[in-house]
Amino acid sequence: MRSARLCTHLLALLALPLALSACISGVNGSVDVAAGTSVSDASTVNGSVTLEANAKADKASTVNGRIHLAEGAKVGKATTVNGGITLDEHASAEGVETVNGAVTLAKDATVTGNVTAVNGTLSLAAGAAVNGKLTNVNSPIHIDGAHVGQGITTVNGDIDISGDAVVDGGIKVEKPNDSGVLGIHFDSNSVPTITIGAGATVNGPLDFERPVKLYINDQAHVAGPITGATAVKFSGATPPAS
Numbered sequence: 001m002r003s004a005r006l007c008t009h010l011l012a013l014l015a016l017p018l019a020l021s022a023c024i025s026g027v028n029g030s031v032d033v034a035a036g037t038s039v040s041d042a043s044t045v046n047g048s049v050t051l052e053a054n055a056k057a058d059k060a061s062t063v064n065g066r067i068h069l070a071e072g073a074k075v076g077k078a079t080t081v082n083g084g085i086t087l088d089e090h091a092s093a094e095g096v097e098t099v100n101g102a103v104t105l106a107k108d109a110t111v112t113g114n115v116t117a118v119n120g121t122l123s124l125a126a127g128a129a130v131n132g133k134l135t136n137v138n139s140p141i142h143i144d145g146a147h148v149g150q151g152i153t154t155v156n157g158d159i160d161i162s163g164d165a166v167v168d169g170g171i172k173v174e175k176p177n178d179s180g181v182l183g184i185h186f187d188s189n190s191v192p193t194i195t196i197g198a199g200a201t202v203n204g205p206l207d208f209e210r211p212v213k214l215y216i217n218d219q220a221h222v223a224g225p226i227t228g229a230t231a232v233k234f235s236g237a238t239p240p241a242s
Contacts, residue, residue, distance in 0.1 A: 030065065033057055033073075042075075048083070051075060051091075066101065069093065069109075077113075084120065087111070087128075095132075102139070105130070105146070114150075124148070126163060133169070143167065143200075151204060156190055162197035170204025170224055173212055194229075195239055196220045215239035 023041045024031050031044045035052035042049050042057040048065040051057055051073035058076040060067050066083040069075060069091035077095040078085050084101035087093060087109035095113035096103055102121040105111065105128035114132035115122060122136055126145030133150045134141065140158045143165045151169025152159060155176055161167060173192055192212045196202055198219035206214070208228030216222055216231045217239075234240055 031062075035070075049078075049080075122157075124165075154192065155210075156192060158193045158195075160195045160197070161200045161202065162195075163199060165200045167200075167202045168204060170206055171202060172205075172207045173210060173228075175209035196222060198237075 024033060024039050027045045028047065029044060030047040031042050031049045033039055033042050033051045033055040036054045038056040040058045042051065043059065043061045044065065045062065046064045047062060048068065049060045049062050050068045051060065051070060053070045054072040056074045060075045060078045062080045062083060064082045065080060067078045067080055067085045069078070069087045071088045071090055073091045075093045078093050079097045080101060081099045082101065083098065084103065085096050085098050086104045087106060089106045090108050092110040092112070096111050096115045098120055099118045100120065101117065102123065103115055103117055104123045105125060107125045108127040110128070111130045111132065115130050115134050117136040117139070119138045120136060121139045121142070122134060123142045124130065124144065124146035128146040131149040133153065134148045135153045136157055137155045138157055140160065141152060141154060143161045145163030145165050147165070148167045149169065151172065152167060153172045153174065155174045159171060171194065173194070194212050195215045196217060198217040201221040203223045205224045206222065206226045206229070212229050214229040214231045215234055218233050218235050232239065
């Protein structure tokens, strides 16, 4: 009987490290999920969160810090407030959200849901994909040979679509809220520039609720109505100087 109890205690002790590894969190300091391991929650408040190559987490979050998914890493949702989010090659996430920070997807990185930022550049490299919506308020959006599944929305950001990029769901530039979006106020003299380069495809409406400069290459493919702007056609690599 005593031997049976001892074995039970030993098994519990052996299982303890596995239970502890199910959640890596902190308040001050960075969190690092080792290559090839899996956790349920990788979170901190003041610090970065890193998933090494082929690591997995159901959630990765911080408040003041960046989130980095190395090659092949997978996460459910990645969220931060003050910090950028980077997905290396073949990394994937179900959703990505930041307030003040850039979002960068390397070659063949995938977000199955939405990518959302307020003040931050959004950059998608060749082969990358956002199957949901791609949204920000301020800062440029660069789509180079990547795919967006449910459209692009911005308020005050330039949009550059190049290579053999495909944007399904169209493009929308919203009118700024006079009282500011999330406390953000806009320069009324700022005019976003929208450039659709040679070989790029946009399927869906191009809807502009505010003045923009719209340039469409004569080798681009735009399938959808254009509302609120007049397209300027151009040839070559870059649009004409305004």
